[in-house]
Amino acid sequence: MKEYLVHTYEEAIDVIKEIGFLPLANLIPNYPSLDSITAKKNWYTGSELDPWLWRAKFPIDGAAAYGKFIKKKSVLISSELLPLFRAILGSPLPVSDRYQDGVISREAVELYLLISENEGIDTRLLKVQAGMKDKEKKKAFDNALLELQSSMDIVVSGTKAKTNEAGEKNGWNSTSFETMNYWAENHGLDESLIEKEDAKMKLRDHFAAICSPDAMKAFNKLFGF
Secondary structure, three states, X not given: OOOOOOOOHHHHHHHHHHHOEEEOOOOOOOOOOOOOOOOHHHOOOOOOOOHHHHHHHHHHHOOEEEEEEEOOEEEEEEOOOHHHHHHHHOOOOOHHHHHHOOOOOHHHHHHHHHHHHOOOEEHHHHHHHHOOOOHHHHHHXXXXXXXXXXXXXXXXXXXXXXXXXXXXXXXXXXXXXXEHHHXXXXXXXXXXXXXXXXXXXXXXXXXXXXXXXXXXXXXXXXXOO
């Protein structure tokens, strides 16, 4: 597979558009990740060359959907391939129906409803509104967010700075979420429905054209090509 080395945010966008799927860290054998195609010295510097800051900028600009969509790992998906991933990983049924069918947790439904009513809400406020701020509820909260990301019902929409009463930054940034439907519509992305098997065929053909045999084997296992 082609090797990549990027230095700027714009170059990273070009790679995402070219290959369609970019994990933040190593996930697929012999396949690029954001940390493998960027210089280690630039990470966590806070500069415009910091890939850690880019991860939140991609979804803000509509350059890529960002979230823990695959194996609970953070990945970036291009707007071109997003409908295929949604057809394979998502569900045509509403969250409420899936809860009735016993395939999604009550906590996930509650968080989804709160996010849909407060698009762009950050995790700090979401915990408060969901009544899940206490330590003993952290695992249930985190798992519910993972559920909603793995089914592509929600997407990371950016980060928000924690500030004190004077409006000064005070602490780590907090991740913000939007429903996938809202995010896709907001960025003018194609939301036409695709049959799951058609999506698998198109995604398989895409990766077969660019991937090594080892990477293709991993994708086959992930998506059931």
